[in-house]
Amino acid sequence: MNISAIKNIFDSEGIVFLVYTGFLSQTVISAMTSSLEKEAEHGGLGISESTHIYTVFIEMAQNIMNYSRAQWDDSHQPKPEGLIVVGKYTSGSGYYVQAQNVVLREDKEKIEPKLIEIQSMDVDAIKKRYREVRKSGRDVHAKGGGIGFYEIAKRCSYFEYQFKPIDNDKFEFSLTANIAKKKELEN
Amino acid sequence: MQDLVIEQTQYTPAISMLTEGKISLIGKSYPENTFEFYKPVIQWLNSFFEEGSVDSLSVTFEIIYFNSSSSKVFFDFFDVLNLNKEDKNIHVIWQHDVDNESALEAGEDFVDDFPDLNITIKTTD
Numbered sequence: 001m002n003i004s005a006i007k008n009i010f011d012s013e014g015i016v017f018l019v020y021t022g023f024l025s026q027t028v029i030s031a032m033t034s035s036l037e038k039e040a041e042h043g044g045l046g047i048s049e050s051t052h053i054y055t056v057f058i059e060m061a062q063n064i065m066n067y068s069r070a071q072w073d074d075s076h077q078p079k080p081e082g083l084i085v086v087g088k089y090t091s092g093s094g095y096y097v098q099a100q101n102v103v104l105r106e107d108k109e110k111i112e113p114k115l116i117e118i119q120s121m122d123v124d125a126i127k128k129r130y131r132e133v134r135k136s137g138r139d140v141h142a143k144g145g146g147i148g149f150y151e152i153a154k155r156c157s158y159f160e161y162q163f164k165p166i167d168n169d170k171f172e173f174s175l176t177a178n179i180a181k182k183k184e185l186e187n
Numbered sequence: 188m189q190d191l192v193i194e195q196t197q198y199t200p201a202i203s204m205l206t207e208g209k210i211s212l213i214g215k216s217y218p219e220n221t222f223e224f225y226k227p228v229i230q231w232l233n234s235f236f237e238e239g240s241v242d243s244l245s246v247t248f249e250i251i252y253f254n255s256s257s258s259k260v261f262f263d264f265f266d267v268l269n270l271n272k273e274d275k276n277i278h279v280i281w282q283h284d285v286d287n288e289s290a291l292e293a294g295e296d297f298v299d300d301f302p303d304l305n306i307t308i309k310t311t312d
Contacts, residue, residue: 026219030197033217047286051252055289058217058254065219131296134262144221145259155289 052155060099068101221256243276
């Protein structure tokens with residue numbers, strides 16, 4: 001593994017606050033959130049944009065913890081592993097949180113329509129839908145309220161996603177959420 | 188029934204539920220198994236309304252940030268308060284840092300979702 005080459009990639013992608021690959025656990029997520037808090041404090045970020053970053057990060061990391069599957073074996077067993085990156089665009093336009101993990105086709109079929117729906121909505125419509133779904137409890141399951149993607153969408157200016165087929169049953173799911181820098185801080 | 192006090196961790200708030208009619212949740216909230224974590228909290232609240240002898244309940248929420256499943260649990264918490272608003276004098280304070288817009292917005296959403304509950308949004312400078 002060429003660690004300098006990895007560093008060069010990071011440097012060309014703006015200021016990277018955090019990169020993690022491997023098993024995700026609550027302890028790891030909590031430690032990384034603390035390190036993002038330190039980074040935000042160091043960088044003088046406002047509470048609003050920093051809480052957006054933490055919330056999006058936590059939402060994506062806990063998604064990986066709850067839904068990710070093993071890539072390199074044939075089982076469909078859950079395996080809480082993935083890749084997660086948090087950084088800042090050098091253009092000064094804001095911050096990003098990226099996550100990549102393996103999902104089953106059946107999960108893709110649940111996630112994708114939601115993402116398509118959200119991308120067609122403006123922020124007020126997303127906020128409205130978030131409250132509707134939370135109130136109805138219709139997407140509640142053992143691990144959550146079914147409103148995680150709305151939570152992410154509420155807090156970012158735009159997001160992009162991709163499902164890349166690995167085999168018939170598995171996809172590599174990647175999601176990038178972009179969080180705008182607050183206007184008054186740009187001056 | 189007894190008081191319920193849960194110590195704060197890096198990802199769960201300090202929770203204090205006192206039989207004298209005072210509840211506070213202060214800190215961050217992103218547990219791994221949110222519903223399981225808050226189960227005793229919702230249970231305590233239900234018991235308070237079933238068995239509690241005091242007439243009033245004051246609730247303070249001061250949550251800096253939270254995951255979406257906590258948001259669902261807080262909604263359910265407000266829902267229990269709403270169901271019992273005729274029987275007890277309930278006052279909720281939603282406290283947020285003056286610059287924390289998402290916490291303010293979360294509080295405003297609860298005010299809109301529960302118009303008959305007495306919820307005051309307060310800012311910390």
